Amino acid sequence: MFKNVEDIKTFSLAGNATLTMVSQKTGVRFTFKVTRAKDKATNEPRDMWFVSLLNGPDNETNYAYVGMINGNGQFNLTGRSRFAPDTPCVKAFTFFWKFVAQNVMPPQMDVHHEGRCGRCNRKLTVPESIENGLGPECAGKMAA
Numbered sequence: 001m002f003k004n005v006e007d008i009k010t011f012s013l014a015g016n017a018t019l020t021m022v023s024q025k026t027g028v029r030f031t032f033k034v035t036r037a038k039d040k041a042t043n044e045p046r047d048m049w050f051v052s053l054l055n056g057p058d059n060e061t062n063y064a065y066v067g068m069i070n071g072n073g074q075f076n077l078t079g080r081s082r083f084a085p086d087t088p089c090v091k092a093f094t095f096f097w098k099f100v101a102q103n104v105m106p107p108q109m110d111v112h113h114e115g116r117c118g119r120c121n122r123k124l125t126v127p128e129s130i131e132n133g134l135g136p137e138c139a140g141k142m143a144a
Contacts (some may be wrong), residue, residue, distance in 0.1 A: 001112050005105045008049045010142060011133035012100065013049060013069070014118035021096055024108040030054075030092050033063050048069030053089045055132070066090060 002008045011017050015036035022029040031054035037046040049069040056062025067077040067088065075085070075097040084088050099106040115124055119138035124130045134142060 001110050002133070005100060005103050007132040008105075008111050009100050011113060011118040012140060014134060014138065015045065015049075016115065017116050017118035017133070018023070020112045020114070021092060021106075022110045022112070023092075024110060028088070030089050031059070032093060035138050037068075048081065051075065051093060053083070066093060069097065074102070075101070077111075098102075102129075 002011070008019075010021060012034050013036070017034045020029055028118040033052045033054070035050050035052075037048040037050060038044065039046055048071060051066045051068060052063035053066050053139065054062060055064045055108040064082045065080055066083055067075055067076050067081050077085060077090065081090075085091075085094075085133060092118070096106050096109060098110070113133040115130065116122065117124055117129070117138050118133045120135065121140065122135055124133070124135060126136055129135050129139070132139070
């Protein structure tokens, strides 16, 4: 579980993050994948992230598109969103991101990663990496 908002934000925007949010009040949880968009011509990363919801039994492939985080750090639904604004998963991610984008811990919410680097998706083994969700090499690349 993440302990500070800086780690949550860095992990979420690392490019290949899977995170689970759990309401401390209700126990309801949602798992989201946040992937960084790439330019189709150059394959270079863009300042845009796609947010998808785990919505089936296969936690590797059963994700449905929710919306995107733009270069200004705002989360929005788009024309391709598979969920309405009042859907519980959209409300949960909107609530979560409203706080994280402002560098504030989301209240009454626990945020977890799955033990894999949010950038390269390799299994984390270094204690500091397990805490912040990024492997040592990827953390160095994120800082650069």
